Structure formats: C-alpha cells, structure tokens
Amino acid sequence: MSTSLPAAAATGGAAVSQPGTPPAHGVPATEWLRPGPSKREQRHDLLLGLGMAVAGLLGTELARGSSPAAVDLGIGGVEAYVLSAAVALPLCFRRRFPLTVLLAVSLLFFTAGERVPWAFGGNLVTQASQFMALYAAAAWSKDRRRMKLTMIVVFVGMFCWLIYGFVQALQHDTIKGTKQGVLSPYVSYVLLAIALNVLYFFGAFFWGRTAWAAARQRYELEHQAAELAAQQQANARRAVIDERLRISRELHDVVAHHISSIGVQAGGARRVMEKDPSAAKNALAVIENSSRTAVNEMRQLLGMLRAADPDLDDEIGTPSAKEPQAGADRLPALVATVGGEGLEVGFHQIGRPVQLPETISVSVYRIAQEALTNVRRHSTARSAHVTLRYIGDTAVEVEVIDDGRPKHAPVGSRLGHVGIRERVGLLGGESEIGPRPVGGFRVRARIPLQPASVEDVTDVEEKA
Numbered sequence: 138m139s140t141s142l143p144a145a146a147a148t149g150g151a152a153v154s155q156p157g158t159p160p161a162h163g164v165p166a167t168e169w170l171r172p173g174p175s176k177r178e179q180r181h182d183l184l185l186g187l188g189m190a191v192a193g194l195l196g197t198e199l200a201r202g203s204s205p206a207a208v209d210l211g212i213g214g215v216e217a218y219v220l221s222a223a224v225a226l227p228l229c230f231r232r233r234f235p236l237t238v239l240l241a242v243s244l245l246f247f248t249a250g251e252r253v254p255w256a257f258g259g260n261l262v263t264q265a266s267q268f269m270a271l272y273a274a275a276a277w278s279k280d281r282r283r284m285k286l287t288m289i290v291v292f293v294g295m296f297c298w299l300i301y302g303f304v305q306a307l308q309h310d311t312i313k314g315t316k317q318g319v320l321s322p323y324v325s326y327v328l329l330a331i332a333l334n335v336l337y338f339f340g341a342f343f344w345g346r347t348a349w350a351a352a353r354q355r356y357e358l359e360h361q362a363a364e365l366a367a368q369q370q371a372n373a374r375r376a377v378i379d380e381r382l383r384i385s386r387e388l389h390d391v392v393a394h395h396i397s398s399i400g401v402q403a404g405g406a407r408r409v410m411e412k413d414p415s416a417a418k419n420a421l422a423v424i425e426n427s428s429r430t431a432v433n434e435m436r437q438l439l440g441m442l443r444a445a446d447p448d449l450d451d452e453i454g455t456p457s458a459k460e461p462q463a464g465a466d467r468l469p470a471l472v473a474t475v476g477g478e479g480l481e482v483g484f485h486q487i488g489r490p491v492q493l494p495e496t497i498s499v500s501v502y503r504i505a506q507e508a509l510t511n512v513r514r515h516s517t518a519r520s521a522h523v524t525l526r527y528i529g530d531t532a533v534e535v536e537v538i539d540d541g542r543p544k545h546a547p548v549g550s551r552l553g554h555v556g557i558r559e560r561v562g563l564l565g566g567e568s569e570i571g572p573r574p575v576g577g578f579r580v581r582a583r584i585p586l587q588p589a590s591v592e593d594v595t596d597v598e599e600k601a
Contacts, residue, residue, distance in 0.1 A: 169353050170279045174232040186229030189269075193221035193262040200259030208255045217253040224249060225266045231273035236280075236287050242270035243291050247298060268341045275345025276352075292338055299334060303327055382556075398427050464498040465525060465533070468505055472523055475509045481520040482509065488527030497584050500564060501525070501535045504557050508537035508580035511554075516541035516578065528583075532566075536581040538573065557582065 174182070197217050201208055210217050227241040246267045250257040257263055271291075278284035306312050312323045320328070406420035469484050476482035493501070505523055512521045518541025526534040554570050557580065561568040566584035573579050 169356065171277060171349060171352050174277070178232055182231055182233070183229045185269075186226050186231070189225035189228055189262055189266055190222040193225045193260060193266070194218055196260035196262045197221040197253075197256045200256050203259070204255055209253070211253055217256040220245060220249040220253060221256055221260055221263060224263050228266060228269055228273075231270060232277045235270075235274040235277040236284060239270045239274040239287060239291060242266055243294070247294070250298075264337075268337065271338060271341035272345040272348070275342050276348040277345075288342060295334070295338065299330065303330075396431070399424050402427070463502040463506075464495075465493055465501040465535075466498070467502055468523060468525055468535075471502065471506060471509070475513060479519065480513060483520070483522040484525075485522065486525045486527075488529070490527055491530055491533075491586070493533060493586070497533065497564060497586065500560050500584065501533060501582075504560065504580070504582050505535050505537055507557055511580075512537070512539045512541065512578070515544055517544060518542075518577065530586060532583055532585045534581065534583040536579065538577055538579045540577045542572075542576075542578075554580075 201210075201217070208217075211220075224242060224245045227238040227245075231238045246263065249263055271288075274284055274287065278287075306326075307323065312326050402420045402424045406417040406424075409420075410417040472482045472484040509521065509523070512518050516539055518539035521537060521539040524534075524536045524538075526536070528534060557570065558568050561582045561584060564584045566582060568583075569579065569581040571579065
C-alpha cells in the first residue's frame with residue numbers, strides 16, 4: 138500500500154483554508170474543538186465494528202473457498218480469521234478515540250498483509266476498515282496538529298511498505314505479462330498500484346476533513362442563530378423599557394395636570410369664599426372630582442407598570458421588594474458596591490444632614506446610581522467621586538465626577554442623562570451634565586427642598 142501526504146502536511150503545517158469552509162471566515166480551525174460523539178453515535182460505532190468483524194470472518198472464508206490453490210491459515214489454523222476480525226473491531230471506538238483506532242487498525246492491516254496475504258488481498262472488509270479508520274481520524278480528532286502528525290506517520294509507513302513490495306516483486310520477478318502495452322508489465326503494475334493507493338488514502342483523508350469542516354460550519358450557524366435570538370430578545374426588552382418610560386411620562390402628565398387644576402381651583406375658592414360661597418362650593422366640588430380622577434388614573438398607570446416583566450426592574454434600576462429602599466443615606470453603600478475591578482470610587486458629604494422628603498431622597502440615590510453606572514460602562518475612568526451637599530434647609534446637591542473619557546465603542550441609548558434631567562426638572566431643580574474643563578465628566582444635580590407654591594405651579598401650567 139502507498140499514500141499521499143495531506144496538503145497541510147506537505148506545506149509544513151502552514152495555515153490553509155479548510156475544505157468546505159471559505160478562507161478567513163467563522164471560527165478559526167485552531168480554536169474550535171468538535172464535540173465528542175453522542176451516546177447514539179457511540180452505539181452505532183459499536184454495532185458497526187461488530188458487524189464489520191463478522192463480515193471480515195465471512196470474507197476470509199469466501200477468499201479461502203475461491204482460492205485456486207491451497208492457502209496457509211497461519212498459526213493454529215485460525216490466524217487468518219483472527220486477523221480479519223481484529224482489523225475491524227477497533228472501529229467500535231472510531232469516534233471516541235480516532236487516532237488510537239487509526240494506529241491500531243493500521244498495525245493490524247500491515248500484519249494481515251504480511252502474515253496472510255491471500256486473505257488480505259481478497260477480503261474487501263479489511264480494506265474498508267482501514268478506509269473508515271482514516272476517515273474517522275480526519276473527521277473526529279480534536280487535536281488537529283496531532284492528527285496531521287499521525288496521518289504522516291501512517292501514510293509514510295504505508296508508502297514504504299508499498300515500495301518494499303515493489304522491490305520484492307522486482308527481485309523475484311513475480312510480475313509477468315504478455316507485454317502488449319507501451320509500458321512493461323512491472324512498470325504498469327507499479328503506476329496502477331500507486332494511483333489506486335493515492336486515491337484510497339488521500340480520498341479517506343479528504344472526505345474526513347470535509348465532514349469535520351461541515352460540522353464546524355453547523356456550529357457557526359447555530360452560534361449565529363443563538364446570537365440573533367439574544368439580540369431579538371434584547372430589542373424586545375428595550376421596547377418594553379421604552380413603553381414603561383412612556384407610561385411614566387403619562388403618569389407625570391396626569392399628576393401635573395390634575396394637581397395644577399386643583400391648585401387653580403383652590404386659589405379661586407380661597408378668593409371668593411367670603412363673597413360668593415356658592416362659587417367656592419363649586420370649586421371644591423371640582424377639586425374633589427379632579428383628585429378622584431387623578432387617583433384612579435394613577436392606579437391604572439401604576440398597575441400597567443407593575444404588570445411588566447419583573448426581570449426588567451434590575452435593568453432600569455427599580456429595586457426589588459427584598460432590597461432596602463433607595464435613599465440618600467444609602468449612597469456610601471452604593472459607592473462601596475460600584476467600586477473595584479479597576480475603578481476606585483470615593484464619597485464625601487458636605488453640610489449638616491437634614492431630613493429629606495422621600496421623593497427627593499430616592500431621586501438623589503437614583504441620580505448617583507445612574508451616573509456611576511455610566512462611568513462603569515461607558516468611560517475609561519480609573520477613579521470617580523461622589524459628593525453629597527446639604528445647602529442649609531433649602532436644597533440638596535449630588536455631584537459625580539470622574540477622570541476618564543468616553544469609550545470609542547458604541548455607548549448606550551443615552552436615556553440615562555435624559556432621565557436625570559427629567560427627574561431633576563420635575564422636582565424643580567437644575568442639572569449640569571457634560572465634560573469637565575480639566576478632563577473627565579461631571580453629573581451635578583441640585584434639588585430644592587421647599588416645594589413650589591400654588592401660584593408658581595399655576596404660572597408654569599399657564600405658560601405650558
């Protein structure tokens with residue numbers, strides 16, 4: 138038998154494109170490991186090996202019966218049968234241990250050819266076993282470098298064995314013919330044997346490599362499908378988040394409208410209470426209806442928000458029921474949680490602490506949380522600092538600064554800064570968000586502690 142060296146081996150192990158896969162596409166060959174065979178495939182291999190062994194025994198018996206002369210059965214009169222079955226039995230593990238099976242089958246293949254040449258040449262099962270072992274090694278070996286080296290050893294060994302047979306035939310002059318062709322019988326035999334063996338060995342190798350490349354391509358398609366599914370899920374979640382933001386804005390509009398109406402009616406009732414009690418009574422009725430309508434609409438909108446996917450709460454910063462209520466007093470714990478993994482975060486408090494209204498306290502926490510999240514995800518900063526300032530009994534200010542710059546990679550939806558400005562604006566405060574002159578980024582929000590008067594609210598509503 139002879140062989141033809143694999144294309145990759147012939148080039149000294151240089152990188153070449155895999156059969157059936159476009160060059161420089163998908164997962165590199167050196168990075169992908171084909172998963173092992175399934176239980177079902179292992180059972181099939183077991184049945185294949187046992188079936189091939191039985192077929193080998195039958196093939197040897199048929200070769201013995203069709204031989205025109207007496208044959209030597211070998212040691213104990215059973216060696217030919219034992220070798221014909223032994224060549225096929227390693228195929229029971231061809232996908233689990235492909236390289237070991239290839240070496241074992243090749244060794245038994247050579248032994249059968251030397252010990253019982255009549256059974257070796259006339260038994261197609263033996264030839265098929267070697268072909269399957271070569272195919273399995275190329276298709277299922279996880280270590281591709283070791284596979285190539287093993288193929289080289291087997292191919293060179295078979296080629297040397299074939300050359301040895303040519304030399305023996307020439308010395309003993311066993312190849313004779315009528316010399317009817319252009320070439321001599323010996324030269325014709327040598328060329329035909331080389332061609333058949335090149336097709337035999339290289340065909341098994343190429344077929345196995347094609348099967349391995351097809352499996353890798355299936356993996357890439359499945360991986361891409363999983364990525365697309367994850368992207369679609371993320372887009373769906375983003376759509377839900379956008380809808381919840383829209384509902385929250387509607388909630389703000391409902392509250393602002395009804396509260397402004399109540400303020401206007403209450404102011405009018407106060408002015409006409411002594412002069413026109415009937416008109417004051419009507420104004421109070423309007424206030425009562427407006428307040429009930431506002432409560433009902435808020436309940437509906439809040440019900441829609443609470444019915445959303447609970448998993449989205451973590452994504453948009455809504456605390457779960459098991460977490461402590463967010464507030465300004467939890468800023469040190471927030472700083473400790475965000476810090477680490479290459480980002481150093483500090484905290485400093487200025488001024489005498491005062492009792493903050495719950496809405497303002499939660500807003501201070503959320504503003505700092507959003508700012509630090511942006512620093513972690515979208516900045517190259519190595520350090521950040523959170524400052525909480527109590528400006529007497531009139532206002533509270535939270536400031537987050539860092540020393541980084543925005544990453545070149547695509548950033549988020551920028552809804553965080555919009556949310557901060559909207560939250561501060563609803564509370565009657567002012568915000569400053571942008572790069573610092575000395576480098577880095579600043580998020581600063583100042584929120585007044587005293588609510589706006591009814592007249593101020595009325596003026597805002599009239600201007601709107």
